[in-house]
Amino acid sequence: MLTQEDLLNAVPNAMTSVDVAGLGEKQTGKVRDIYTLGDKRVLITTDRVSAFDSVVGAIPYKGQVLNQLSVWWFKQMEDIVANHLISAPDPNVTLAREADPLPVEIIVRGYITGVTSTSLWTLYNAGERKPYGISLPDGLKKDDPLPEPIITPTTKAEAGQHDERLTRDEILERGIVEPELYKKVEEAAIAVFKRGQEIAQKGGLILVDTKYEFGLIDGELALIDEINTPDSSRFWVAETYGKGEEPENFDKEYLRKWFKSVGYSGDGDIPAIPDEFAAELAGRYIAAYEKLTGETFVPGELPAQPRIQAALAGIAS
Structure with a gap:
């Protein structure tokens, strides 16, 4: 587990988009970029967040946990159903095939x-x-x-x-x-x-x-x-669980409860998240990753673009 000092030093730290010049048409959405490579469209998910996306970067490694954990889960489920994952060329990012949702x-x-x-x-x-x-x-x-x-x-x-x-x-x-x-x-x-x-x-x-x-x-x-x-x-x-009180959450509900405690109900600007709480929440996300996978979470280092470009070029060729 990363120390609190490690986590505090990473606030804010997020890779929000991929910009690879000269490699096909690009579209950017809320949580992913899409590159058109010939007749293929590749989804690129980076270190963004999917819940409370306005806090991107405030909670260190949150997006990376989502990426790395999804990659791990896809591997556990391959014998049940196919998935859209192509590769994870860097801990910051996953590449996936476009599907018809x-x-x-x-x-x-x-x-x-x-x-x-x-x-x-x-x-x-x-x-x-x-x-x-x-x-x-x-x-x-x-x-x-x-x-x-x-x-x-x-x-x-x-x-x-x-x-x-x-x-x-x-x-x-x-x-x-x-x-x-x-x-x-x-x-x-x-x-x-x-x-x-x-x-x-x-x-x-x-x-x-x-x-x-x-x-x-x-x-x-x-x-x-x-x-x-x-x-x-x-x-x-x-x-x-079963102790007579509400079970402890290891998910986004913990952040939702903090918002409620500071009087934020979902309207208007999201309040600034204190670094200490951001580090605590990041620790919970990382702990969830490590409890589920049995592996130590290793964050990716920026810049990741060269590794991503190499992976995209391999798909395009």
């Missing part, structure tokens, strides 16, 4: 929890016993494990109203995803989640719920985006 996000939940208007616990506590069209038994309490992991699908922001509550029947009736393909998505998502839970348990964490995105590459189903990271998933520290 499916217009749904797949939320897999292993516990009944959450506080938002669309969370399972909020709906269940209000009396719904078939949220998202899924039957739940009476008597569940907040943060209880579900009998089996369930899928609560939602629309992607680019494809309609974000966080629109969907059921499996609605997806099929509206033709959002055709039945045979959606069956494959469900099977892959549950299998990936269950393996994720097993791996997390070995590291002393509980994978509570997570978001998966799927797409098609040459007509075949592939897992895309980031996977089982502290920004895309909820992780509890196992030894704090």
Whole structure:
């Protein structure tokens, strides 16, 4: 684990974009760059953040943890479903094939929890016993494990109203995803989640719920985006679960709670994050990486452009 001094010295430190002159057309989006290399389009994800993207650079290595952890998870899941990863030529960056994303996000939940208007616990506590069209038994309490992991699908922001509550029947009736393909998505998502839970348990964490995105590459189903990271998933520290209080978070919820403690509700400018808290949060992200993978987190050093350029040139040739 990096020391607090190491972490403080890295605030702020983030590689936010790739600029490789003379190598195909480039587009830049919120969390990735896209290069068009001949008839190929390559997604380049750097040390940016996917949740609370306005704080990029304030929390050292946050984006690198997301990149490196996703790369590791993809390797653990290759026998279940294909993915879009090409390579990780540098700890700062991942290169991925462009996919045709499916217009749904797949939320897999292993516990009944959450506080938002669309969370399972909020709906269940209000009396719904078939949220998202899924039957739940009476008597569940907040943060209880579900009998089996369930899928609560939602629309992607680019494809309609974000966080629109969907059921499996609605997806099929509206033709959002055709039945045979959606069956494959469900099977892959549950299998990936269950393996994720097993791996997390070995590291002393509980994978509570997570978001998966799927797409098609040459007509075949592939897992895309980031996977089982502290920004895309909820992780509890196992030894704090079931103690009569809220379990300890090793995910973005810890930052959300800090925002709430300083009176920030999501409107207006994000408050400056003190270096000491940024280092603490970075330590939690890195600890999650190390608990899950069993490996020591090694940050990449800047500049990374020469290594990225060499990888892109290899794809273009």
